Amino acid sequence: MKPPGTLTLLAPLAGWSAPLDEAPDEVFAARLLGDGVAIDPTEGTLHAPCDAVVVLLPASRHAVTLRTAAGCEILLHVGIDTVALGGEGFEAHVSAGARVRAGEPLLSFDLDFLAQRARSVLTPVIVTSDSGWAIRGRTVDRAIALGERLMEVALQRARPDDASLGNAASAAAAVRRLTVSFEHGIHARPAALLAAALRSLAADVRLMARGREANARSTVALMALGVRHGEEIEIRASGPDAHNALNALTAIFNAHESAPRPAQPPPASAAVHPPAGLDLGTAQPGESPAARTVMTYGVLRGVAASPGLAIGPALQLHRPEIRVRETGAGAPAEHAALDSARAEVRARLERTALAAASDAMGTAREIAAAHLELLDDPELIAAARTAIDAGRSAGAAWRAAVRDSADTLRALDDARLRERVDDLLDLEAQVLLVLAGESVEPAAALPEQAIVIARELLPSQLIALDGARLAGIAMAAGGATSHAAILAAAMGIPALVALGPQVLAIPDGAEVILDAAVGALEVAPLEPRLTAARARLAASVAERAALASAAQRECRTADGVRIEVLANVGSVAEAQAAVRNGAEGCGLLRTEFLFLDRLTPPSESEQTAQYQQIADALGERPLTIRTLDAGGDKPIAYLPMPREDNPALGLRGIRTGLAWPQLLRTQLRAVLGVRGPARCRLLLPMITDLEEIEAVRRVLEEVRGELGRSESIAVGVMIETPASALLAERIAAVADFLSIGTNDLTQYTLAMDRGNPQLAARLDALHPAVLRLIARAAEGARTHGRHAAVCGGLASEPIAAPLLVGLGVNELSAVPAVIPQLKARIGSVSLRDCRALAEEALKLPTAAAVRALAADATPAAAQVPA
Numbered sequence: 001m002k003p004p005g006t007l008t009l010l011a012p013l014a015g016w017s018a019p020l021d022e023a024p025d026e027v028f029a030a031r032l033l034g035d036g037v038a039i040d041p042t043e044g045t046l047h048a049p050c051d052a053v054v055v056l057l058p059a060s061r062h063a064v065t066l067r068t069a070a071g072c073e074i075l076l077h078v079g080i081d082t083v084a085l086g087g088e089g090f091e092a093h094v095s096a097g098a099r100v101r102a103g104e105p106l107l108s109f110d111l112d113f114l115a116q117r118a119r120s121v122l123t124p125v126i127v128t129s130d131s132g133w134a135i136r137g138r139t140v141d142r143a144i145a146l147g148e149r150l151m152e153v154a155l156q157r158a159r160p161d162d163a164s165l166g167n168a169a170s171a172a173a174a175v176r177r178l179t180v181s182f183e184h185g186i187h188a189r190p191a192a193l194l195a196a197a198l199r200s201l202a203a204d205v206r207l208m209a210r211g212r213e214a215n216a217r218s219t220v221a222l223m224a225l226g227v228r229h230g231e232e233i234e235i236r237a238s239g240p241d242a243h244n245a246l247n248a249l250t251a252i253f254n255a256h257e258s259a260p261r262p263a264q265p266p267p268a269s270a271a272v273h274p275p276a277g278l279d280l281g282t283a284q285p286g287e288s289p290a291a292r293t294v295m296t297y298g299v300l301r302g303v304a305a306s307p308g309l310a311i312g313p314a315l316q317l318h319r320p321e322i323r324v325r326e327t328g329a330g331a332p333a334e335h336a337a338l339d340s341a342r343a344e345v346r347a348r349l350e351r352t353a354l355a356a357a358s359d360a361m362g363t364a365r366e367i368a369a370a371h372l373e374l375l376d377d378p379e380l381i382a383a384a385r386t387a388i389d390a391g392r393s394a395g396a397a398w399r400a401a402v403r404d405s406a407d408t409l410r411a412l413d414d415a416r417l418r419e420r421v422d423d424l425l426d427l428e429a430q431v432l433l434v435l436a437g438e439s440v441e442p443a444a445a446l447p448e449q450a451i452v453i454a455r456e457l458l459p460s461q462l463i464a465l466d467g468a469r470l471a472g473i474a475m476a477a478g479g480a481t482s483h484a485a486i487l488a489a490a491m492g493i494p495a496l497v498a499l500g501p502q503v504l505a506i507p508d509g510a511e512v513i514l515d516a517a518v519g520a521l522e523v524a525p526l527e528p529r530l531t532a533a534r535a536r537l538a539a540s541v542a543e544r545a546a547l548a549s550a551a552q553r554e555c556r557t558a559d560g561v562r563i564e565v566l567a568n569v570g571s572v573a574e575a576q577a578a579v580r581n582g583a584e585g586c587g588l589l590r591t592e593f594l595f596l597d598r599l600t601p602p603s604e605s606e607q608t609a610q611y612q613q614i615a616d617a618l619g620e621r622p623l624t625i626r627t628l629d630a631g632g633d634k635p636i637a638y639l640p641m642p643r644e645d646n647p648a649l650g651l652r653g654i655r656t657g658l659a660w661p662q663l664l665r666t667q668l669r670a671v672l673g674v675r676g677p678a679r680c681r682l683l684l685p686m687i688t689d690l691e692e693i694e695a696v697r698r699v700l701e702e703v704r705g706e707l708g709r710s711e712s713i714a715v716g717v718m719i720e721t722p723a724s725a726l727l728a729e730r731i732a733a734v735a736d737f738l739s740i741g742t743n744d745l746t747q748y749t750l751a752m753d754r755g756n757p758q759l760a761a762r763l764d765a766l767h768p769a770v771l772r773l774i775a776r777a778a779e780g781a782r783t784h785g786r787h788a789a790v791c792g793g794l795a796s797e798p799i800a801a802p803l804l805v806g807l808g809v810n811e812l813s814a815v816p817a818v819i820p821q822l823k824a825r826i827g828s829v830s831l832r833d834c835r836a837l838a839e840e841a842l843k844l845p846t847a848a849a850v851r852a853l854a855a856d857a858t859p860a861a862a863q864v865p866a
């Protein structure tokens with residue numbers, strides 16, 4: 001029996017089940033109506049996916065909305081833009097109000113007729129977002145049979161209680177009458193746009209039509225009104241944002257007066273602005289109704305994915321819809337088509353890799369290289385060839401092969417490998433676009449200082465944009481650690497993600513301010529705000545330039561004490577960025593980057609080649625290579641790790657190296673193979689006692705003997721556990737240097753998981769207990785004349801730098817971008833001031849108190865984030 005509050009939805013059609021992203025309509029793809037899947041049908045009868053009541057069946061018979069006894073609402077929408085067919089080609093088997101059982105036929109449609117007349121036959125099956133149910137599992141990217149399990153859904157939150165919203169009719173604060181301008185009345189897309197426009201507003205809004213009333217936040221209720229083009233409706237709104245709600249809805253209706261989709265630039269005269277925090281565009285006095293759009297101005301909130309400030313005109317970048325023919329025109333022709341499409345994509349990727357040879361585009365080069373590798377993946381090509389031989393077209397075969405590989409990667413319990421899924425899907429699109437004869441280059445030339453807006457940008461789309469004209473990136477979806485986000489950061493382009501679907505309603509050409517520091521995108525700001533933002537931008541550009549040129553100098557405190565500032569690096573591109581930013585070497589090379597994204601460990605020669613490239617990028621500067629720090633939050637797919645109840649306390653760090661000595665031995669051989677002027681040193685992660693260091697040293701000596709290497713290599717120890725901090729003096733006696741990993745040291749000292757979002761605000765390395773352990777480690781290092789470095793996240797916080805120096809730290813290893821600020825901050829304080837600050841901090845009771853002290857001691861100008 002299923003637990004209460006959960007439900008299985010069965011496939012209502014046989015066909016190909018695809019992610020909703022593939023629906024060629026932003027309203028579905030951006031989930032304005034709710035989440036779900038899209039089925040490319042191979043038969044013409046739609047069946048009930050579960051027991052339910054039919055709540056809606058419009059006269060056009062192209063869609064059915066069902067509601068289960070537990071309140072889950074499901075919209076089944078046959079094809080895209082099929083409302084325009086006015087019922088032609090559809091036959092209903094049920095009517096509104098009917099009770100249906102799972103599997104019962106709901107309606108039939110003429111699939112061939114739809115294929116010719118509709119924009120697409122792809123049929124979204126949506127769990128509406130306003131019914132409070134969420135999808136827990138789904139079957140996608142494969143053929144599905146009628147009645148097979150399609151989705152598992154679960155009740156997430158109670159449906160909003162209409163009574164709690166108050167009696168709109170009696171409490172109405174604002175009323176407006178309108179004529180419905182949507183060409184086909186209020187069907188699924190307009191309903192979704194109207195409901196979405198209200199999402200961030202505090203108002204109870206009702207639409208009155210045909211003597212009935214609908215909650216305007218409910219897409220189903222809006223559709224149920226059955227309002228047609230030209231009919232009159234009344235909007236009633238109450239609550240603090242009542243007027244804004246009326247204006248927002250009016251703007252949507254008006255935007256559809258002359259054209260079915262909103263995309264007009266805002267009038268230059270838009271003058272009255274909402275108070276800060278008000279999120280939606282509103283109609284302006286004196287503004288031409290047709291020119292108003294969904295999001296003419298206001299502020300949207302998102303998540304910063306790449307730091308910085310940008311000001312410029314918006315440009316919407318939509319991924320073109322890719323149509324794929326299922327059946328091939330004979331195997332020889334399809335093989336040839338696939339080969340030539342791959343050749344074209346390969347040539348373009350090689351051009352990208354070449355053009356990205358400059359330092360700043362190192363990440364673009366690495367992504368292009370990863371795509372090139374996948375493009376020639378023998379398994380992928382073999383799978384595509386087999387599908388072509390079985391009669392499929394080149395496009396269908398390529399798509400199926402890529403999706404199968406993506407499924408395999410998704411199924412592996414390895415976050416890094418799952419990230420490769422994005423690369424695969426990006427590559428799928430590149431090849432399919434060429435097969436479809438479409439351009440892979442961006443359609444529109446970018447205006448100067450463009451802020452590009454997309455639902456989710458693919459890395460290949462980003463690489464193809466003209467970096468000289470691109471000022472910022474705003475995405476409706478996406479994550480801060482996606483490849484596109486990493487690429488944006490590497491290119492120095494400010495980026496916001498997760499802004500929500502409203503960002504897609506900003507018209508091209510609208511002036512926007514993208515401020516990653518506060519996660520805000522401001523549309524059509526007033527002139528005083530624009531002027532202030534421009535001044536801030538100019539000041540930060542000038543300050544960055546001044547800091548960057550000063551950063552090339554050796555770092556010393558104001559009274560001349562030498563403090564080395566190095567960089568944490570995870571790739572060649574980052575090593576290049578480090579040097580540009582004034583890093584005096586690499587204090588931590590996280591070698592995991594070489595081990596995680598794959599199914600077999602890297603060979604000795606592969607490792608040496610990678611380390612060599614990084615060493616070469618650093619010139620004569622030191623390169624600190626940390627041995628593999630696997631396990632915990634960095635699981636490795638090909639190591640037979642036992643299941644651990646508490647992986648953070650399990651087989652990780654050096655424990656992994658000692659448990660798989662061959663892995664450690666190969667890595668040590670690879671490090672010893674690096675040649676040239678860079679000074680390599682080794683760093684051992686997660687050490688807890690001396691025996692571990694001695695065990696590694698024994699392997700190192702054996703390897704040196706095997707390779708006939710007479711010169712020694714410095715071996716440093718990471719202080720990441722309270723045990724190693726407390727034993728630092730003993731450890732420093734046998735290690736060549738210590739490097740304090742404040743990320744793990746804080747996690748283990750405070751007993752707070754570093755990956756737990758609920759504890760994130762309290763997981764502060766400035767906690768006095770952590771500071772005491774840092775002081776203890778630095779003292780231990782000093783006793784034996786060793787360097788005490790900090791390479792954890794605390795080293796990248798300029799406000800913490802004087803404190804760390806005061807605690808006895810003489811080397812910092814930080815993210816490359818922050819190095820100019822760190823050096824400037826250290827250069828502005830004397831050692832005496834630093835020691836006094838540290839002494840005071842050690843006496844404080846909480847991390848918050850220490851942070852306040854550190855902030856007080858920092859001049860305002862030095863607190864500006866990079």
Ligand code: PEP
Nearest residue numbers: 741742743744791792793
């Ligand atoms: C640390 O723990 O502070 C550290 C630098 O190691 P990582 O973040 O890679 O675990």
Ligand code: MG
Nearest residue numbers: 720741743744
């Ligand atoms: Mg660590």
